[in-house]
Amino acid sequence: MKRLLFVLTSALLALFVSTSAAQAGTTINPSAAPTGTHLQTGTIGCSVNPSTLIVTCSTFELAGVGGANATGSLVASYTATVQCRNHGGQIVEVKSQAESTPTSTGSLSPKNGKLTVPSLNSGPVPSASDFEAMATCPNGNWTKELESGTVTLSSFTYTLTFAGFSGPYITITGP
Secondary structure: OHHHHHHHHHHHHHHHHHHHOOOOEEEEOHHHOOOOOEEEEEOOOEEEOOOOOOEEEOOEEEEOOOOOOEEEEEEEEEEEEEEEEOOOOOEEEEEEEEEEEEEEEEEEOOEOOEEEEOOEEOOOOOOHHHHHHHOOOOOOOOEEEEOOOOOEEEEEEEEEEEOOOOOOOEEEEEO
16 A cells, blocks of 8 residues: 555656646656655746746755755756957857856755755856857957857756665756
C-alpha cells in the first residue's frame, strides 16, 4: 500500500509540476530522492521576466525527505551580438557570445523530515561590457560595440539534488 501511495504521489507531483512550469521542461526523478518525498506546500516552477530576462524559481517545501540534505542550483545563459568597428567605419558582426550566471542555495538541511527550498534568481543579466570583453575582433584597432536589443536569455537549468543520490530529483529547463 505504501509503494502504491508513493507511486501515485510521484505521478501527481510530476503532473502538477509540469502544468505549473509553463514554458519550461520539468522532470521529477523519484529514484533521486528519499522514498516518500513529495510536495508539501508551494509551487515547483521557474518563470522569466520578459523585460529584465531574470529567471526566478519559486519557493516550495518537500516532505518525506527524512534527514537528507539537498542543494538547489540555477544556471542561466545569455547571448548577445557584438559588432567590431574599424577606424574607417566598417563593421564586422561577431558571433553571439554566451555568459552563464550560476547561483545556488548552498546546502539545505531538513527539519522534521521537511525541506524548505528557497527561491533562486538568475542574478543580473550580463552587461554590455561583459559581452564586449568576450568578443574577439580582427585586431586591436577595432572597437567592440554591443548591438542594441540583441541580449537574450538562451537557456536556463534549475536542479534540486539530494546528497547521496546520483543525479537531480528536480530538473527544470527553459525557456
